[in-house]
Amino acid sequence: MKDSRGFLWLSSNKGLTRYNPENGNVKIYDINDGLQSYEFNGKSCYKSKRGEMFFGGIRGLNYFFPDSIKDNQYKPPVVITDFSISNQSVPVNEKFNGRVILSKPIYNSEEIELTHEDNVVTFEFSSLDFADPSKNQYEYKMEGFDKDWNEIGNRRYTSYTNLPHGEYVFMVRGSNCDGVWNTEGTSLRVVVLPPWWRTHFFYISVTLAFILIVLGYIRFRVHRLKRDKEILEVEVARRTDEIEERKEELSAQAQHLEMVNKRLEELSVVARETANAITIFDNTGKIEYRNNAFMKLYGEYLKEPVLKEGHSLSELDKKYKIHSYFDDCLREKKPITFTSRRKLEDKSDHWIQTTLTPVFDELGKVEKLVSIDTDITEIKSAEKKILEQAEELEMLSLVASKTDNAVIIADQCGEIEWVNEGFVNITGYTFEQYKKERETNFYNAITVPEVRETLKENIDNKKSTSYYSQLTTRTGNTIWLQSTINPLFDKDGELIKLIAIESNINKLKKAEEEIKRKNRQITDSINYAQKIQNSILPSDQEFKRVFSDYFILFKPRDIVSGDFYWLTELGDKIIVACGDSTGHGVPGGFMSMMGNALLNEIVLEKGIYSASDVLKQLNLSIRSALKQSLEGEQEDGMDISICCIDKGTKMLDVAAANQTIYYRTKEGFLQEYEGDIFSVGGMLLSKPEVKFGSKQLPLSDISAVYMCSDGYQDQFGGEHNQKFMSARLKELISSVMDKTMTEQYASIEATFEIWKKDQKQIDDILVMGLKF
Numbered sequence: 001m002k003d004s005r006g007f008l009w010l011s012s013n014k015g016l017t018r019y020n021p022e023n024g025n026v027k028i029y030d031i032n033d034g035l036q037s038y039e040f041n042g043k044s045c046y047k048s049k050r051g052e053m054f055f056g057g058i059r060g061l062n063y064f065f066p067d068s069i070k071d072n073q074y075k076p077p078v079v080i081t082d083f084s085i086s087n088q089s090v091p092v093n094e095k096f097n098g099r100v101i102l103s104k105p106i107y108n109s110e111e112i113e114l115t116h117e118d119n120v121v122t123f124e125f126s127s128l129d130f131a132d133p134s135k136n137q138y139e140y141k142m143e144g145f146d147k148d149w150n151e152i153g154n155r156r157y158t159s160y161t162n163l164p165h166g167e168y169v170f171m172v173r174g175s176n177c178d179g180v181w182n183t184e185g186t187s188l189r190v191v192v193l194p195p196w197w198r199t200h201f202f203y204i205s206v207t208l209a210f211i212l213i214v215l216g217y218i219r220f221r222v223h224r225l226k227r228d229k230e231i232l233e234v235e236v237a238r239r240t241d242e243i244e245e246r247k248e249e250l251s252a253q254a255q256h257l258e259m260v261n262k263r264l265e266e267l268s269v270v271a272r273e274t275a276n277a278i279t280i281f282d283n284t285g286k287i288e289y290r291n292n293a294f295m296k297l298y299g300e301y302l303k304e305p306v307l308k309e310g311h312s313l314s315e316l317d318k319k320y321k322i323h324s325y326f327d328d329c330l331r332e333k334k335p336i337t338f339t340s341r342r343k344l345e346d347k348s349d350h351w352i353q354t355t356l357t358p359v360f361d362e363l364g365k366v367e368k369l370v371s372i373d374t375d376i377t378e379i380k381s382a383e384k385k386i387l388e389q390a391e392e393l394e395m396l397s398l399v400a401s402k403t404d405n406a407v408i409i410a411d412q413c414g415e416i417e418w419v420n421e422g423f424v425n426i427t428g429y430t431f432e433q434y435k436k437e438r439e440t441n442f443y444n445a446i447t448v449p450e451v452r453e454t455l456k457e458n459i460d461n462k463k464s465t466s467y468y469s470q471l472t473t474r475t476g477n478t479i480w481l482q483s484t485i486n487p488l489f490d491k492d493g494e495l496i497k498l499i500a501i502e503s504n505i506n507k508l509k510k511a512e513e514e515i516k517r518k519n520r521q522i523t524d525s526i527n528y529a530q531k532i533q534n535s536i537l538p539s540d541q542e543f544k545r546v547f548s549d550y551f552i553l554f555k556p557r558d559i560v561s562g563d564f565y566w567l568t569e570l571g572d573k574i575i576v577a578c579g580d581s582t583g584h585g586v587p588g589g590f591m592s593m594m595g596n597a598l599l600n601e602i603v604l605e606k607g608i609y610s611a612s613d614v615l616k617q618l619n620l621s622i623r624s625a626l627k628q629s630l631e632g633e634q635e636d637g638m639d640i641s642i643c644c645i646d647k648g649t650k651m652l653d654v655a656a657a658n659q660t661i662y663y664r665t666k667e668g669f670l671q672e673y674e675g676d677i678f679s680v681g682g683m684l685l686s687k688p689e690v691k692f693g694s695k696q697l698p699l700s701d702i703s704a705v706y707m708c709s710d711g712y713q714d715q716f717g718g719e720h721n722q723k724f725m726s727a728r729l730k731e732l733i734s735s736v737m738d739k740t741m742t743e744q745y746a747s748i749e750a751t752f753e754i755w756k757k758d759q760k761q762i763d764d765i766l767v768m769g770l771k772f
Contacts, residue, residue, distance in 0.1 A: 003051065003053070004067060005067065006021065007020055011057075013038060013040075014028065016028070016030075016040070018069075034062070036057045037059040041056045053066060071178045076174060077127075077128050077186075078126070078138075078186045079125065080124070080170075083101075084122040085097070085114075085122075092104060101114075109188060110189060112188065116192065120160075121159065121160050123170060124157040129176035131177050135154065138175075139151045139172070139174075140171065141172075143171060163192050166191075167189070167190070168191075168192070169188070170189075171186070172185050173185035274291070274293060276297075276373060277290070277293050277371075277374075279371040280368055282368055284314075285312045286311070313326060321340070326369065329356040330358070333360075337353065338354055352374070352376070353376045354373050354374075404422050405503045406422045406427065406481075406503075407419065407423065407499070408420075408501075408502070409499055410498040411496075412494075412498070415441055426502065427471065427474060442485065443455070443456075447469075448469075459495060464484055467483055468483075469481050481502045481505065482502070482505045483500055483501070485498055485499070486498070486500075530556075533592065533593060536596050537596075538567040542567055549740065549771040551741040551748075551768070552766075552768050553712075553765060555764070561589060561766075562581035562587070562592055563579065563709045563766035564581070564593075564596060566595075566599050572648035573647070574644070574645040575603055575614070575643070576707075576770065577599060578707035580659070580709035581637075582635075598618055598622065599614070610653060611642040611653045611654055622680055636682065639710065641659040641675060641707050642656070643707065651698060652702060653695075655675065655694040657675055657676055657679050658679045659709070659710075660673065660708075660726065663702050663704065664705075664737050665702060666700070670730065703771065706737075706767070706770075707768045711763035711766065712766075713725055713726045713729045715752065715756055715759070715762060716762060717757055724752075732751055733748075752765065
């Protein structure tokens, strides 16, 4: 009906609505505004000549003059009413966590000081308009932490976790029941102190400690040097005395050394400058001389074969071949060269080439033998590499000529020098045709700049490059190629060749496109199945009509879910179910839809209301629908719990198949009903006479019921990557059950996300809270 101001007054099952056609504003009046009920009878309205309006409802009549109803224009003050740390209210002028945080009430405080250990802080606030407090709205912002204002509806509290140290200003604004905002609101300065290891005092202390350590070390070193100097002076004095004593011995040896030096003078220049190891033997095998290069070559590693000057070959074990070479050189009177492999100082194998040369006296007899040892390991390695490269080139030549892949060789500038027969088969071009008609430079032939830059970068890093590209063959066909370009470097690390191997992957690309197309079709089908499943589940309106408050946490693991919930109201009876079908995803979705249909048939058509009888009939119906028998292999079924509320007898009848039902008593305790240990359907309940247990509870003793599948408690996560478990779930419900259902939903969902963190969700999640 339309009033004198042009407003339209509309009745509904959610109260009385005033609509302004000019600006589209809507104002809803409910029982808190004096209505007899939320619901009105259809076409039961009347407007008198005086403008008085009458609306008939299910519990009486409402009548009023529209012009006399005025909106609340009062801008209410906003105050902070409480402050909590870790969900514990902080007292005034009392120690909390070892210190006094509030010296006066929070609403009179201008600043609070926190430490880094105060991980979770909660502010409670209120808009002081009591016309209809439930419609007061709030928004808040932590300046220095939040970028924008957070709108939270009629919720009167907010929490922050792990605030970094620093200074912030907590601000909150509120409105009255008609949406008139106090935009100034109120504010509180919040100071979060840094931990001790981030304070200036700690940094200064560490710096001073480091300086003291350095100074201490310097003093220690100075003391140590002074002591070492004193010891050295004593040692120098002692050694000076010894030198004086040996002067006479050295004088006697000087004459002998002069004679030896004359004999070695002819070899001294060569022996000093050469890098080869030189040994001089007399004709009996006694060692007369070895140069410094010998010890550089052999070191101290060869204890037996490396004899010292004055030793003889006769002291060496007869197993060494040097004996036979020495005798042959003496007998044949000509140089002998032989090669041997030895482990030297670095424990690695070295190739040594030895030349024994006889030296004759005036009579032509062999007086001495000169042995010259040369390390030819690098020469041997080079010979081995040449042989290996020759074998490798032979194999590569065979592969390149026989493979179906295209093999291309280019110089260091990218100019193509050679292609194999596979290149001709793939592209349709001979090398001569390709040079005339196409780009012959690797770099220029790559049309994608990013690939070209990647190739140059990988060449600089001595790495190969793989990429996909399309090529138009000489016959005009477009094909997909997978190309791998390998740079080839010389021993100095300089690029000398580029070798490319190209494969025709056209069939693979077509198969890939076909797989993508089929995946899109499957995903579209699953999404449509999700719409069907969502349309079958009870709506929010159905739950709001039956229960005073409720929440449903429903998180399918995949697009469709094996978990489902079901609700119906018949006369004085309300029946609600929480089901968990075998599997998840599409198979679980089919089972959940079957469970929904069978519950409709059992309750609505057959009129079965007892919770245990519903489970018994559901077991029989599933076994019949899936043709399960003792000999069969079909074992699909479901875990399910049933609650039957009889408003006539004021009793609650509960039963569960492999699930647990929790209920809150009026005294504030959380109790549980553990159902039977078996599911419905499958091979376990093959006998038709199997009965399910149940429990009857007076509604006057219960304020709320909680039903859930096993997905929440079976989720892996936490610090040790373990299951959440049913005991922890019960503890969680017990800790939040005194809050509103909306707040319970938020806490249970947040706990799940924190527990799961980066882990994958392993099952469908369903948790329901129903308030009577």
